[in-house]
Amino acid sequence: MINFNVPPFTGKEMEYMKEAVENQKICGDGSFTKKCNEWIEKQTGTTKCLLTTSCTHATELAALLADIKEGDEVILPSYTFVSTADAFVLRGAKVVFVDIRPDTMNIDENLIEEAITERTKVIAPVHYAGVGCEMDKIMEIAKKHHLMVVEDAAQGIMASYKGKALGTFGEFGCFSFHETKNFSMGEGGALLIRDEKYIEQAEIFREKGTDRSKYYRGQVDKYRWQNYGSSYLPSDMNAAYLYAQLELAEEITKVRMERWKEYWEQLTSLAEEGRIELPYIPEYCTHNAHMFYIKTKDMEERTRLIDFLKEKGILSVFHYVPLHSAPAGIRFGRFSGEDKYTTKESERLLRLPMFYKLTADEVEYITEQIKAFYR
Numbered sequence: 001m002i003n004f005n006v007p008p009f010t011g012k013e014m015e016y017m018k019e020a021v022e023n024q025k026i027c028g029d030g031s032f033t034k035k036c037n038e039w040i041e042k043q044t045g046t047t048k049c050l051l052t053t054s055c056t057h058a059t060e061l062a063a064l065l066a067d068i069k070e071g072d073e074v075i076l077p078s079y080t081f082v083s084t085a086d087a088f089v090l091r092g093a094k095v096v097f098v099d100i101r102p103d104t105m106n107i108d109e110n111l112i113e114e115a116i117t118e119r120t121k122v123i124a125p126v127h128y129a130g131v132g133c134e135m136d137k138i139m140e141i142a143k144k145h146h147l148m149v150v151e152d153a154a155q156g157i158m159a160s161y162k163g164k165a166l167g168t169f170g171e172f173g174c175f176s177f178h179e180t181k182n183f184s185m186g187e188g189g190a191l192l193i194r195d196e197k198y199i200e201q202a203e204i205f206r207e208k209g210t211d212r213s214k215y216y217r218g219q220v221d222k223y224r225w226q227n228y229g230s231s232y233l234p235s236d237m238n239a240a241y242l243y244a245q246l247e248l249a250e251e252i253t254k255v256r257m258e259r260w261k262e263y264w265e266q267l268t269s270l271a272e273e274g275r276i277e278l279p280y281i282p283e284y285c286t287h288n289a290h291m292f293y294i295k296t297k298d299m300e301e302r303t304r305l306i307d308f309l310k311e312k313g314i315l316s317v318f319h320y321v322p323l324h325s326a327p328a329g330i331r332f333g334r335f336s337g338e339d340k341y342t343t344k345e346s347e348r349l350l351r352l353p354m355f356y357k358l359t360a361d362e363v364e365y366i367t368e369q370i371k372a373f374y375r
């Protein structure tokens with residue numbers, strides 16, 4: 001059986017976790033957390049990185065920092081994971097969904113302006129499959145209308161748009177290190193902060209509303225309750241696990257890219273015959289092979305293909321059910337304009353197995369079965 005996902009494991013995780021335990025600092029912000037933060041700052045070029053307990057929590061921090069209040073509006077795609085919406089809805093915001101582009105499955109940058117009202121505060125683009133949204137245009141719109149940008153870059157580590165790392169364009173960027181992502185710590189994430197002015201408040205929100213981060217650095221002689229906040233810092237044991245993977249990030253990405261290209265090459269003939277569609281990567285986007293998907297004719301064909309592959313021992317899965325048609329989406333949001341592609345394209349998309357330990361032989365077997373299905 002070829003699984004859809006196998007969490008990455010490189011070999012050094014246990015050693016580093018043992019080290020974290022022996023350091024007798026297994027709570028948050030120990031030495032491995034620092035190493036991860038510094039690694040991400042260096043790799044992405046962001047001003048400040050704070051490791052968090054999840055990407056969902058990183059987005060909640062961003063919503064707190066953006067000072068989202070009851071009745072504010074946040075613009076995002078409907079084709080995304082619930083967390084992009086949840087983080088803002090928790091602060092009382094209304095989520096305004098904008099249609100996606102059928103080629104990249106990212107928010108259609110040309111439809112954002114129509115969705116802006118006087119209550120709009122944030123644009124939250126999602127870099128689907130680690131392929132960058134049109135950030136030049138999005139940042140231009142944000143500047144013109146004085147909006148903040150929170151990037152859901154959960155799938156976007158090690159990927160870039162015009163040479164700049166995803167997650168570093170907006171005021172805030174959010175990474176995920178969930179076990180289904182390219183690098184993992186079980187559950188975890190990171191908040192990327194672009195402007196220095198937000199760092200102090202971010203540390204306070206993340207540390208239960210206290211200035212404990214300053215205290216740890218010896219900048220104050222006691223820490224006190226400064227503001228509302230929550231607990232968003234992960235255990236150093238989890239950070240140790242992640243650090244083992246970040247050290248091998250280049251290698252992991254290289255291997256994933258090889259598998260991605262094999263899928264692409266072996267399925268090109270079917271795409272040329274018009275039987276399926278392959279992902280589109282704009283030439284100025286460097287992706288990270290987070291995902292390999294194909295698009296079938298429609299949902300009915302996709303269901304048959306999933307069943308067929310399952311019989312052949314291959315687990316393939318579909319992805320997001322659009323948020324605007326889900327119960328909470330109806331309650332907390334509205335769709336701006338016409339749903340031309342969100343529902344239609346989401347019903348055609350099928351994700352194929354993609355993980356670090358996937359072999360070239362397995363990719364070949366999978367693509368052969370897909371070809372057999374269409375024959």
Ligand SMILES: *Cc1c(COP(=O)(O)O)cnc(C)c1O
Pocket residue numbers: 053054055056057080081083084126152154155175176177178187188189
């Ligand atoms: C995985 C994912 C999240 C959530 O990440 P967690 O770390 O599980 O909170 C949010 N948005 C997108 C687009 C994701 O793929």
